[in-house]
Each structure stands twice: as C-alpha cells, then as structure tokens.
Amino acid sequence: MNPTPRIFLMLLGATLVFHTALSYMETNIEDFETVPLPPKKIKKISTNNPIIKIDAKDRDSWTLVNFSSGKTRQVSEDEINNLNQSDWDLGFSRTKIISNGGKTNPSGNTGVINLGLSNFDDVKTAPDSGYIQDHRSLGNLVNKSLAGWYNYRTRTHNI
Template identity: 50%
Template structure:
C-alpha cells in the first residue's frame, strides 16, 4: 500500500478515536456540572492582635501596608511613583501574588527585612528573633524576597 494512504488511514482512525473519547468525556462533564456546588466555607479569623484587611486583587496597583498605623496605601506603579512610595510609611506591599518589602532593592533607604518562621501560632509569639532576616533582591529580573518566595508556587503546565 502507498505510504500516503497509510498516513491518511492513521489520521482518520486517530481522529475518530479522539472524537469518540471527547464525546464520552463531554457527557460525563455535563453530569458532573449539573450537581450543585457545596456552599462556600466562611473563613473566620480570630486573633488577640489587630487584623488588617488588605485588597491585593488589582493587577495594576500595589497595596502598601503600614503595621504601626494599621493603614494601607494604593500605589499604581512602584517604579514610576517612587516619591509616593517613599512618602508613606509602609512595611510590606502586595499586588495579587507578588510581595515586596520596604527595604533591599525595592527601597534601599528602607529598613524592612523578613524572616520565615515556618508555621507558628501568631498569638504565641512573645519574642522576636534577632538574626536571619532577608531583604528584597532582584532575581531573574523580578523583585523577590527569598524568605517568603515559596509561599505561592504555581505551575502553569499542571495548574497546581
């Protein structure tokens, strides 16, 4: 048999198998999607210390947090609005999954650095560790603080 005919038969058979599989999966997905979702769990946070609510959902704005005054400030671009960034007292900044601190490469004049203590009950902390703090640094073109870099690991290929 001609090589081209063999290729065409293989492609047609593969396409049919693919379509049958997708059709079967689509029926199962419809069954799964017709089930009602469970009610969302309400997250309750309790602490003896003050709780600061931070809106870090914006893709364009940074939310800067000052722990001493318990205030938050919005900054559109930390590089362009550097005077605004340095105008407000702040300790840590959030933009979706990105976190910066007021020290290191983000603000060389700032004195904020972080230490990862691991899983710790916040209210049980009575003393502050003296050493082992890390400032922001530039890694692969991004600002990163290695003390908290592993809090969010997302793999786009596997979505986990």
C-alpha cells in the same frame, strides 16, 4: 497488493478514535471547569492582635501596609519607584509581596523572616537575625522568605 489503502484506513480509524476521545475529554473538562468550587468553611479565629484588611485585587497598583499605624495606602504601578517617600512595611499586589528594604527601597530597613508553620499568638518576640530583604531576579522583585506562600492550581486557576 498496494498497502496504501490499508495504511489510509488505519490512520483514518486512529484519527476517529483520537477525535472521539478528545471530544469526550473536552466536554468533561468543560463540565468540571464550570462547576463552582464549594465554599471553604472559614473557622472563626479570635486574637488579641489588630486586624488589617488589605485589598490587593488590582494588578496595576500596590497596597502598602504600615503595621505600626495599622493604615494602608494604594499606590499605582507608576509610583512604585518613589516608595522611599512614605512610611510602610509590606506591599501587596495580587499574589506579589514586597518589603520596604533591599532593592525595593534601599533606604528602607524592613526585612522578612520565614518562621515556618506557627501560631501567630504564640510568637512573643522577633528573632535577632535571619531577616531577608528584597532583591531583583529576572527583572522582578523577589524575597526568598515570601516566595511560595500560595499554591496555584493550573487546571482551575485557583490560588
């Protein structure tokens, strides 16, 4: 007896089961993806420190922050090589953060240190050493102290 029809029917059955499961998963994921996340409850925090609002939504520009003056300034991606011409401390563009020192601006002397999980108001003095400046890694500006500051969910693309 020729086994070809039996193999064909087994493959056809497996294909039907696979496509049925895939179809169910696809509609299930669609339902999951279109359901908006519930709004996060934001706890009101009071502080004696000044608050600076930073708009870093644009992927083609950087928002530079000067902490001593409390001012922000937008610069385009084309101006990123002329950062030594202005006074700034940190720069933000979406999830990327740069500091005014190291490879970003060799004449700048801003470094960053990760103090871990700590209450901002409890930090009274800055550490004397351990600051890290920006460096290049695979063509991107990176600062080890600032890397990994967010969690990214690949399923929902939420940060």
